[in-house]
Amino acid sequence: METAITIFLGILSGYFAIGLLFALYVMLIGARKIDPLLADSKKGIRVLLFPGVVATWPFFFAKLFRFRRS
């Protein structure tokens, strides 16, 4: 059980650490590539979106990758 907990918490903290970095990148640099509408929105809105990007970063990562290829 100890090992299972360690693995679970390891994955969880890893997920959120990557999410944090990725969300910072998206909000500071890559916003337009994720959603062109963000370019026309107020900058403050990105603060509101930040936690959600941290939580769901794999979807945005996939989106960014598709954007690069297309």
Place this chain on the structure above:
Amino acid sequence: MIAGQRRAHKYIWIGILVLLPMLMILAVKDLDFSAADASGTSTDLPVSVSLNGQSVSIQVNTPFKSTSSLVYEMLADGSKGAVLGQLEGRGTYDFPVSEATKGIYVVDPIKDVELLKMEF
């Protein structure tokens, strides 16, 4: 809602209706309600101690009233061994122990009083 979502909601609520009461009943069926202390679980004790391989984990639920609380290891002959560490308040404390450790003592070093003695 689209048809698929309506279907999913139906199954989810059937699942909740069946599973939750079942879990609740299974959880409490072994409890002895006639006993004075119906709960009688670890969180009711001021301290709970568990040995996990090479470390001992001490969960402090109610802080000791002493100004300082030192944790000693209990050696095979029941005597006090090395100091493992100090408890400061509520929380979980992990201390490494050797295989020879048989239990722990919690001691107030200022008044030199034994606060807790626990064998594994």
Place this chain on the structure above:
Amino acid sequence: MGLDYKWVLWNAHKKTYDRLILLGMVTYLVLFFVLSFLTNPEIIAETVIIRAFGSLAIIMLHIILAIGPLSRLNPRFLPLLYNRRHLGVSMFLAALVHGVFAIIQFHALGNSNPIVSVFTSNMDYGSLVNFPFQVLGFLALLILFTMASTSHDFFLHNLSPKIWKGLHMGVYLAYALVIMHVFLGAFQQDTSFLTVLALFLGLITLVSLHVRAALKEAKIDGFVWAKDTKGWLAVCHPREIAESYAKIFTVDGERVAIFKHEGKLSAIHNVCKHQGGPLGEGKIVDGCVTCPWHGYQYLAHNGQSPPPFTEKVKTYALKIENDMVYINPEAFPEGTAVTPISSGS
């Protein structure tokens, strides 16, 4: 609908609802604090905070879960449905305060990481009654965080409605976790019979509301239409549909809205792409089908939002024979143009 994102799509109604939510929350907390200290003057503030915010979050979760079926049973509850997101985010914030204070009070002072301590302070994972109930609360809080943080339209747009809705169905798992968290906590900490009774009553109320709503919907969906030789369904007379309005029919389990615009009929899927609002309960405004929930618009003849918007819904073929409107239950792909048919009125 907009071409940029706003903090919150506030209007006068929403502001009123948000004020009511805030007022309700503050009133509950103040009452809880006053009653706690009156009945037990020795109680410490942290304990009251943990209990007050925890119980507040659970009450709000019950209200949130009741809004869906209530608005299906009685349209007067619909305004609550439009504002459910704000209630959800407020509920998460209450749960967060509860969680943070509980972790600080029970796990912060040790030498292990407080989060690790939540998982390891009680290792009785094999037992049902002594199962570490705080772990259940922590997992529920994680789910609620994911939902609350993605409640902005930006995520609905970027994650796709399907993934977004799937993510937000997580509320049911969170509900189950929360119920077990409180239930086991009640037994492991202070064996509160009242708490357990309240939980049970809440569960029974929610389940019966959902069952009643589902039965009502099943009745609507279960209607069997007469078919012609090609499998098209005879749904109504053309004059039964008022100009600029629609009637909703269930064909093959999906709801379809047949609109009359300038005397001509068009059929589109009834579910708005934004938040699943019932398009057929809206009307045609400025030539566009307008969703009654948040005003998203579609052209009736092709199911597309007018440029520059990109939302699309499925369309259906219609015909009129012997003064009956027939619909082909096989939908066209989203956004397919279909020539509207003259209703002869």
